Amino acid sequence: NAGVMQNPRHLVRRRGQEARLRCSPMKGHSHVYWYRQLPEEGLKFMVYLQKENIIDESGMPKERFSAEFPKEGPSILRIQQVVRGDSAAYFCASTGQANTEAFFGQGTRLTVV
Amino acid sequence: TQLLEQSPQFLSIQEGENLTVYCNSSSVFSSLQWYRQEPGEGPVLLVTVVTGGEVKKLKRLTFQFGDARKDSSLHITAAQPGDTGLYLCAGVKNTGNQFYFGTGTSLTVIP
Numbered sequence: 001n002a003g004v005m006q007n008p009r010h011l012v013r014r015r016g017q018e019a020r021l022r023c024s025p026m027k028g029h030s031h032v033y034w035y036r037q038l039p040e041e042g043l044k045f046m047v048y049l050q051k052e053n054i055i056d057e058s059g060m061p062k063e064r065f066s067a068e069f070p071k072e073g074p075s076i077l078r079i080q081q082v083v084r085g086d087s088a089a090y091f092c093a094s095t096g097q098a099n100t101e102a103f104f105g106q107g108t109r110l111t112v113v
Numbered sequence: 114t115q116l117l118e119q120s121p122q123f124l125s126i127q128e129g130e131n132l133t134v135y136c137n138s139s140s141v142f143s144s145l146q147w148y149r150q151e152p153g154e155g156p157v158l159l160v161t162v163v164t165g166g167e168v169k170k171l172k173r174l175t176f177q178f179g180d181a182r183k184d185s186s187l188h189i190t191a192a193q194p195g196d197t198g199l200y201l202c203a204g205v206k207n208t209g210n211q212f213y214f215g216t217g218t219s220l221t222v223i224p
Contacts, residue, residue: 042217100144102212104155
């Protein structure tokens with residue numbers, strides 16, 4: 001009974017490169033949330049997706065950031081042309097249809113050098 | 114606008130002291146959860162409360178859901194250094210199907 005899997009755990013990118021963060025939800029879960037966290041801070045909501053649908057992307061920057069959750073495969077958070085300010089921990093959480101409890105992955109720590 | 118506000122934002126106490134963390138909103142929630150996050154890890158679910166006025170105990174932790182289901186509290190008795198972490202509340206609104214997270218309370222328990 002695998003939990004939420006995120007990879008990679010650590011990602012280093014040079015300024016201007018692209019970062020792709022993957023999240024495989026718990027088995028049977030069809031809702032995925034992405035959050036960003038800076039050191040010593042709480043979680044900042046980015047985007048909420050169901051399979052093949054973006055439900056709420058009000059927390060996503062308008063440029064360079066995109067997310068998808070295809071019918072098959074993991075959810076992907078994509079950051080194009082990364083800048084130093086994108087360095088943070090990115091967490092995803094998944095919930096089932098009942099949506100009563102969210103389970104988190106261990107996060108991807110992105111460092112832009 | 115943050116839907117769930119937690120207070121205090123930071124808390125540093127001595128081992129053995131008691132503390133309470135609050136999670137408040139003007140919205141009604143069908144359920145509310147508390148999570149703890151340790152450095153370098155993802156948040157881990159501690160408890161879910163669903164009924165107004167509900168009280169749940171988890172060893173030295175007591176969770177309460179407000180009667181109107183708009184707020185919740187987490188009380189820790191005789192805090193220990195192992196309780197150190199970021200505590201997050203989260204909930205699903207009564208209308209709709211989306212999770213919302215609180216601002217977080219960073220707790221440090223000094224030995």
